[in-house]
Amino acid sequence: MIDGNERNRTGSTGKRTRRAARAAHASLAFALLWPLAMVLAPAPADAYGFQVHRLVNRAATTHLPAHFAGFAQWVDDLERLSTAADERKGSVQGERIKHYIDIDDYPEFFAGTLPHTFDGMVAKYGLARVEGNGTVPWAIEDNYETLVAQFEARDWPGAVATAADIGHYVADTHNPMHLTLNYNGQLTGQNGIHSRHESQMTGRHLGELVPAPAPGDVRRIANPREAVFDWIDDLYPGVRKILDADTNARDEARGSTSNEAYFDVLWREVGSETTEWLRDASVNIARVWYSAWLEAGSPAMPGDPPGSGPPPANLRTRMLANVPNPFNPTTTLRFELAHAGLTTLRIVDAVGREVRTFDLGSRDEGPGEFEWDGTGVSGERAVSGVYFVIVTDARGGSATGRVVLLK
Numbered sequence: 001m002i003d004g005n006e007r008n009r010t011g012s013t014g015k016r017t018r019r020a021a022r023a024a025h026a027s028l029a030f031a032l033l034w035p036l037a038m039v040l041a042p043a044p045a046d047a048y049g050f051q052v053h054r055l056v057n058r059a060a061t062t063h064l065p066a067h068f069a070g071f072a073q074w075v076d077d078l079e080r081l082s083t084a085a086d087e088r089k090g091s092v093q094g095e096r097i098k099h100y101i102d103i104d105d106y107p108e109f110f111a112g113t114l115p116h117t118f119d120g121m122v123a124k125y126g127l128a129r130v131e132g133n134g135t136v137p138w139a140i141e142d143n144y145e146t147l148v149a150q151f152e153a154r155d156w157p158g159a160v161a162t163a164a165d166i167g168h169y170v171a172d173t174h175n176p177m178h179l180t181l182n183y184n185g186q187l188t189g190q191n192g193i194h195s196r197h198e199s200q201m202t203g204r205h206l207g208e209l210v211p212a213p214a215p216g217d218v219r220r221i222a223n224p225r226e227a228v229f230d231w232i233d234d235l236y237p238g239v240r241k242i243l244d245a246d247t248n249a250r251d252e253a254r255g256s257t258s259n260e261a262y263f264d265v266l267w268r269e270v271g272s273e274t275t276e277w278l279r280d281a282s283v284n285i286a287r288v289w290y291s292a293w294l295e296a297g298s299p300a301m302p303g304d305p306p307g308s309g310p311p312p313a314n315l316r317t318r319m320l321a322n323v324p325n326p327f328n329p330t331t332t333l334r335f336e337l338a339h340a341g342l343t344t345l346r347i348v349d350a351v352g353r354e355v356r357t358f359d360l361g362s363r364d365e366g367p368g369e370f371e372w373d374g375t376g377v378s379g380e381r382a383v384s385g386v387y388f389v390i391v392t393d394a395r396g397g398s399a400t401g402r403v404v405l406l407k
């Protein structure tokens with residue numbers, strides 16, 4: 001967070017470093033930032049933003065599922081290094097643009113046709129525009145890949161530093177003002193709203209922002225980059241809410257943007273949303289860490305009891321009861337996936353004839369659902385009777401459920 005006022009709009013024009021170089025850099029940064037973080041006290045204006053990053057990274061360690069809970073042994077490092085990414089903005093070239101994306105500069109975002117890969121974006125808009133608008137989704141994606149490699153290598157100090165950075169960038173994406181060209185209200189005559197909301201308001205309510213532990217919400221993410229774009233879609237309407245709250249607060253405070261009346265109204269208007277955003281940030285951080293650890297083969301951590309290795313198979317690919325059942329004309333097909341990734345649902349009739357196959361795209365591990373309107377391939381309504389629904393997960397695991405259409 002922080003830094004809405006002093007963003008470098010020109011960005012870096014250097015090419016993104018390759019993965020190997022990035023991994024090396026992460027270890028180097030870890031070695032260098034230890035002493036640096038201790039001597040560089042944050043500037044006063046940054047202090048509350050820093051406090052929020054610390055709070056969110058610490059909260060993420062309270063959400064870890066039981067078989068990954070050993071990662072919380074580094075909670076103090078994960079908290080302390082949560083602000084390292086901000087602290088190196090001045091010294092590491094290309095760092096500054098990794099903290100935001102001005103996604104409303106792209107009309108395709110609103111049309112739902114924005115490319116999501118970095119290469120796809122550069123091909124469409126050119127490197128200068130993509131970098132100028134910020135690159136936070138790909139900073140998270142790159143760091144995820146680095147984290148997988150560090151988990152595979154049992155490089156725990158490296159993994160902790162990378163995980164802390166991921167926490168920072170994920171938290172940044174959960175501040176709507178990091179998602180807009182109007183990042184400081186400068187386009188609507190609301191200069192300074194960035195830090196009024198994210199630092200000054202949150203600083204007055206830090207104790208209320210700590211989310212409850214939610215280990216049940218932490219499941220594997222199929223594709224971290226897609227997950228980032230999904231939650232950006234959810235967060236973006238918050239831009240409007242924050243700007244409207246600022247207008248109302250200023251009106252009620254008779255033009256002030258600095259007195260307690262102003263901040264009381266700002267909190268009343270967007271306090272609960274901000275609490276939700278930070279909760280979601282901490283859960284999503286835990287999901288990214290956990291997914292990287294699973295992808296690396298669930299390596300045992302120092303201090304883990306012997307034989308505690310990979311997670312228990314507490315998820316299995318299966319069909320759950322559809323709702324309603326019997327149904328007419330539509331029903332929600334519900335299932336659980338043991339493995340994240342490309343998933344299909346196939347519907348056959350009682351004698352095994354194919355009725356319809358749905359490609360569900362990339363799905364997260366855990367429960368999922370899909371609405372079937374009772375129609376076949378060419379839109380015809382299926383007749384009354386028993387149908388079988390077959391779900392197949394990304395690794396070919398499948399299971400069958402039974403639904404009844406009654407007319």
Ligand SMILES: [Zn+2]
Nearest residue numbers: 001086099172
């Ligand atoms: Zn930041």
